Amino acid sequence: MSAAENNSRLPRLMLAHICLAATIAVVLTLVIPFVGGTINIREVLFSRGTHISPSTIVFWQTRLPRVLAALGCGAALSLAGVVFQAVLRNPLAEPYILGVSGGAALGKALVLVLSSMGNVTFLAFLNVGSFAGALIPLFLLHLIGRKQRCWNPEVFLLAGVVMNVFASALLLLVQYFSDFTLVRQMFAWMLGGLDIVGYAPLAFLWPCVIIGTVILTVLGRGLNVLTLGTTTAMHLGIESRRFVNVVVWIAALLTAVSVAVAGPIGFVGLVIPHIVRNLIGSDHRLLVPLSAFYGGIFLLLCDFLGWRGMEFAARGGAIRPESVAEIPVGIITACLGGPFFLILLFRQERTTGDV
């Protein structure tokens, strides 16, 4: 029977898809750093010895880290999106649903304020601050979850929304008493950006993304069952509560790491799982790794657009060369993702009932 054949082909299909996606990612990683600006490929590849050319420094210290950060953050956010959509049984769920972004913004703002107050600078701890801030709502949610007798998506959704609102209220309070330059800095961070120098954040981001992708892919079969509801999953041999705990923590940590590295970049975690699901179906064994790959690729392309788009526009004569600036990637993803998602919603057939 053909349906069974489809399923026995799954391992090979998965391998083929992953190879394709990985190839695209690798090619883009190798090509994008060399596009635009003044960078000499030959110098980067062949400069040896004591003389290090500016191109080499630009390539290794800014362009490659930036591309790798885009791939990592896009993957982390998409993974988190897949998990939250499966666990909450809601295709509109997204990574920031648990209040991670609000907490992270507040954490970062507090570090900025502290740094500006004394003589000691805490600026080295900006990423740590936002990561710690991101964890606070998660721990609160964990405590709430332990009080619940069974996994109840509505409680988590509500608590997450409240957490985000509360955190942004506190953030406004902090901003109200801060001076203008600090507020400007906080605002810039809230847009989400990938202008990273060096590899320190990546050393944290990439292991998380790789481990997360592997674990979630292995748990993919369980995620499939979990989308039928926690009770049905229990009857199919899943320890639902523990399973949900594990995958939600993995997703939440991935989100927190991504936010700490690049700020709250929106829409990637919502749109990418959706698109991948439309392309290859709802089997999480495929959906998880492919969302990770295409999430990374999507964010890489968006960042490229924001980073080089204005330059190309200036070169084409569309804008004056003086006004060339970078557009933060968060604005690009939102501008592309928002309308795209609306189109998807208009075209989507109704799959879920009201139960």
Added chain:
Amino acid sequence: MSQDRTITERVNTCCPDHSPLLECKAISFCYESDSWVLENIDLTCVRGQFVGVLGPNGAGKSTLLKVLGGTLRPQTGEVLLGGQPLHQLSRVELAKRIAFVPQRTVPAFPYTVFEMVLMGRQPYAGLRIFEDEHDLEVARWALERVGIVHLAKKRFHHISGGEQQLAVVARALAQQTDILLLDEPVTYLDIRHQWEVLNILKDCSEGNKLVIGTFHDLNAASRWCTTLVLLAQGRIVRSGSPDEVLSEHVLDEVYGIALRVEKSPAGYPRVELP
């Protein structure tokens, strides 16, 4: 088909004795700290029985089924599966022995019917990411067993409610359990799908499984079940063969309307509205 037989026989011949398979010993259950939803229930079920749990809305039918399935743990008393307390078994062990069919299944994502049935193999997955040949074979057998092979590639949410229920029954069969629990399996089905589902369940019980379902349709239960259990306000009012349970004064007491009970030409008690 010879393949069919090997799969069915593996289920049926593993334990042919008539010792109690599923036992409730003085169980009481309540949600929060309200009054008891189930109170002092004693019930013993053996292989080959098709047990129909009857009773008005709120009598505790679904709760009893959840307690039997191990998703709710009673505050007092215990449920024994083959002599072993249910709560000592892991979810995976339970899923290999008890399958559950809910009233309705609404998947959040568009799985195909075959994928849906294949999920019944989850308890046997272990650490394997992919299903093996045997899993596919069992899923195919289960689809054939309920007669919906032609729907295998269709999306689950595109087929009718009756076909969906057949697919979920197929998923339960693919779990290859000794026990099938069904929460109002035929409530939303048209008469032909009711007939199909109930016949499959009857075959299962005759194939030495234990089938326990809750029903609102007294006549369907009378026609297909071997044993009936009548619940009211969390207690068993009466249990036994359909003839014993479906008597006019008991039904009047439980449902509060004067129902008439006649014999159908085939010999089953038939309940008529006054």
